[in-house]
Amino acid sequence: MHYHSYAEVAVSAAGEFLNGLPAGAAVRFDYGPDMFGRGSIALIDYLRAAQRKCRLSHQANLIWQQRLVKSQHELATKRQACRIATESFFAGLADLRLGMNEYEFGQLLKQRMIALGADSVEWLPVRFDPAGKSYAQPNYNVPLARGNFTGLI
Structure with missing residues (x-):
């Protein structure tokens, strides 16, 4: 089965990583324009839970600068x-x-x-x-x- 359940496994792995961070850790992520309509409720739940322990920072602008058309x-x-x-x-x-x-x-x-x-x-x-x-x-x-x-x- 081609890529079956890959997103669920990735979200679970990200959630486990967030849950394992020490208090006060900074987490920067890209949940920008390319993700519109492809969100994950499970990922949002993990991010909300992580806010209690770490600082979340949206980094879409920085990441998108790297994705801009180059020529x-x-x-x-x-x-x-x-x-x-x-x-x-x-x-x-x-x-x-x-x-x-x-x-x-x-x-x-x-x-x-x-x-x-x-x-x-x-x-x-x-x-x-x-x-x-x-x-x-x-x-x-x-x-x-x-x-x-x-x-x-």
Whole structure:
């Protein structure tokens, strides 16, 4: 099972680490813009409990300075990749049918991306599910059903 339960294990490990810190320790973390919608209630609970023993400091700004686009070439490459992914997804919606599975739809999208100029498509998580699956899991034979949403993660 590809990456199954990795987030739960990581949150548990972080919680154990926080619980083991001595009183007065400083903890700096990034829970910034890239984490919107991907939060963990368990992690929040650990952080709230840790506040009694240590000082928490949000460091998203410092960390994001390290993540900034470094060159005009990188920026142009990211724009091109986003354009290809977006155009492929919206054009691919015309091919989507009830009963088609995630894997089949993902393969159609990969073909479209390559036709639009992608050199290769190594990873393309597609989801047909109202909730619950991690974006890091591979595409499955889950068929599209009424009431599902379709997402290119």
